[in-house]
Amino acid sequence: MKTSNVFLSLCIIPFLIFNFSSFTSLSKMGKNKLYPKLQIYSENLASNFETIDEERKLKLQEIGDYxxxxxESSEKVDVTVICTHNSRRSHFGQIWLQVAAYYYGVEGINTFSxxxxxxxxxxxxxxxxERVGVKLEKTTAFEGEENPVYSMSVGKNYSKTIMFSKKYTHKQNPQNGFAAIMVCSDADKNCPLVMGADARFAIPFEDPKNSDNTPSEEQVYxxxxxxxxxxxxxxxDYVKTKLNRK
Structure with missing residues (x-):
């Protein structure tokens, strides 16, 4: 009888330890969550890489390598996404790069535009x-700006981000030691040198502005x-994969 109890204890204790560890790990993973609609949309984005041509993938991997x-040398990485007017593509870029970092659990990524x-x-x-689950609300939290200012939220317990149109040199953005991603051809052409950036990448996207006030406007955006x-x-995804191999 005593032998059976000892054997049972030896079996149960490791089981309990394993499950407590697993529960703790799952609890940490569940602390920060994207909004449900945004989570589903993010899963679709993560399964859509075949739509990217190979030449463009190489350019995107250069950003990942940076x-x-x-x-490897710092706890944080600052990235500023730049287009001419900071009205459409650069905001898309800032938000999606940050959401992607959250989705893949890559810590220390700070995005700006x-x-x-x-x-x-x-x-x-x-x-x-907003149609895909990002929450944006007008706010007066950032005083002194003439342009409308928005508070952006993507999920439970993630910090809100203040967003508004501004020059890339604005005091809210990093002033040095950041990567600049140029997402429009005009900004790429007219801003060959980004002050303070220690890396510069050009990944132009077609401007959805061309569809404004047309029947295809919503579809194009x-x-x-x-x-x-x-x-x-x-x-x-590239960053996460490479880091896991190290």
Whole structure:
């Protein structure tokens, strides 16, 4: 009888230890969650990499290599996504690169956006993001700005982000030691040198503005939102895969 009890205890204790460890791990994983609708959309982005051509994948991998190199020497990586007016594509880029980092569990990624000039965060781009589960609300939390300011939220317990149209040199953005991603041809052409950046990448996307006030407007914004999301998810998938191999 005593022998049986001892044997049973030896079997149960490791089981309990394993399951407590697993429960703790699962609890940590569940602490931060994307909003359900955004989670589903993110899963679709992560399964859509076949839509990216091979030449473009090589350019996106260069961004990934930069992020990996920075993470090897620092706890944080700053990335500023830049287009001319900081109204559409650069905001898409900032949000999707950050969401991708959350989705893949790549810590220390801080994303920003800016333009070579400031206009406004376009309402059509905002609507496209809201349709897929990103929450954007006007806020007065950042005083002194003429342009509308928004609070962006992507899920439970993730920090909210203040977003508005601004020059890439704005005080809210990093001033040095960051990567600059140029997402429009005009900004790439007219801003060959990004002050303070220690790396610069050109990944242009077609401007959805060309569809404004046309019957295809919503469809085009949805497509551009998805394309930028897919490509920046590809970057973070690449980073996660490479880091796991180290």
């Amino acid at each position: 992020i990996i190199k920075q993470k 800016g333009g070579t000039e400031a206009t406004a965060f376009n309402s059509r781009a905002i609507a496209a993001l 949805n497509e551009r939102c998805q394309q930028i999301g897919t490509e920046f998810f590809f970057v973070m």
